[in-house]
Amino acid sequence: MVAGNHCTVTDFFLAGLSEKPELQMPFFLFFMAIYVFTVVGNLGMITLIGLSSHLHNPMYYFLSSLSFIDFCQSTVVILKMLVGFVSEKNLISYPACMTQLYFFISFGIAECFTLAAMAYDRYVAICNPLLYNVTMSYQIYSSLILGVYFFGVLCASVHTGFMTRICFCKPDVINHYFCDFLPLLKLACSSTYVNELLILFFGTLNICVPILTIITSYIFIIASIARIHSTEGRSKAFSTCSSHILAVVIFFGSLAFMYLQPSSVNSMDQGKISSVFYTIVVPMMNPLIYSLRNKDVSVALKKILQRKTFM
Template identity: 50%
Template sequence: MADENCTHVTHFTFLGLTEHPQLKLLLFVLFLGIYVLTVLGNLGLITLIRLSPQLHTPMYFFLGCLSFLDICYSSTITPKMLLDLPTTNKVISFPGCLTQLYFFAVFGTAEVYLLAAMAYDRYVAISKPLLYEAAMSPGLCRSLVAGSYLVGLLNASVHTSALLRLSFCGPLVINHFYCDVTPLLAVTSTDPRLNEGLVFVFVGFNLLATNLFILTSYTCLVVAVGRMGSAGSRHKAFSTCTSHLAAVFILYVSAAFNYLQPTSPNLLEGKKIASIFYTILIPVLNPMIYSLRNKEVKHALSTLIRRKVCF
């Protein structure tokens, strides 16, 4: 009878980031500003790529797809977190929790595979510039993006389906600010070892496979850059590489810390802080890293502004 009651979950309650009133206000203003910048920055980059013919290349096709993913990724988590910050009763329904988790897993997984595709794109562009357009054909680019989403859907379906077998009892309080697998496993009354194994295998494979692919692509790219005769060309190529790798490093380190460790109440606070990096900060950093340091994007923006002013 107790087991039956445990399975009828109606809602969860988040502990959130903090209970200090002054800190709540500060975090609300900070994260609201970051979210607005995330949406405007990524949406602006998508619009600029769409309206600028000189940016209709595979590199910017992937960059536009990454910006779209960042908007979706951030919007899955941040609006709910902002609504919860000023309140004391941070409640989410059980279906709402699973829905948030599902889309978070879809967009998060798709992003790491898209970053791997972008690393391969940079390798081809720098090492084989004359064959770049032919090697990175529109069909291949679309297939790589579609494959990223397909893996994301598969990963999300596995983890969400596995959560449905669990029972939840007692005070259903999640020590987090959004629904994620690890905090949910910490409050289940069912043996979570199967779910922990799935997280370790699937998330570990996704992070390891894409990370190895990115490192291999950039290792080959560094070798190709070293053969360039012009110092200016080498500097431009390394600048592009370091920008991409900076975003990848932050994302992978924080995600690995969150998912590749055992489920333990003692680690939840640290995991909560780590998750801020890849759920809130990475989506706002990507347009800055990939566009503000890019002369082609700056030139396209200035050209578009002059064209609008003249019109």
């Protein structure tokens, strides 16, 4: 009977990044600029890859998929955050909260395994170049891309399904700027044991498996690069990997800091800062990282700009 009374929560309040009124407008302008940069960068990368025929290979199809994921992830998180900065009460309905959680999980997990797939693609390209077209055929890389989204949707469905079974208590203030696992579970007045097990299991699976795949791939890649006698050859091989390594370190570092710490150590304030990196900073930086550190992308961009100039 008591639990039933607690299950009548229809709305949540998001605490946001800061409760200081004088910071709301500066934060709004700052994150609006980040969102615009993220949208332009990621949609621009997708368009560039689509228009440049010499970028039509598995490496850039994976990159295009990553840009789509980053665009969607930032949209899911930042738009509601921006509304919160200019609203008196940063309110989110229960269905909207569960929807945001669902898509956040889907795209977050998809990004984890996309980065792993990109590392495997680089391993095949550098360590087995003669078999690359066979190993990374259309059927294989398209299956990898579809598998990434399927697994993201599957995990999100399980997590969100069990989250909807929880009864939430008053006060209904989520100490975060979006609906995430850990701050939501802190509001629960029913057992969260199964949810915590799921977070531990899927968190370990979705972080450790991609990281192990990436580390294993790069061990073989570094060993293969070391056997290249030409300095130019080593530099070219490493340049195709360095941007990916940088993106991996930033994304998985912040993700692990948030979800693989004991709950007694992790505070929500630290969690907010960590979350900013993998939900906002990484989607903004990825197009910049891959365009500045990738000669093929830079050349394709120059050709497109020159073509527009002469038209």
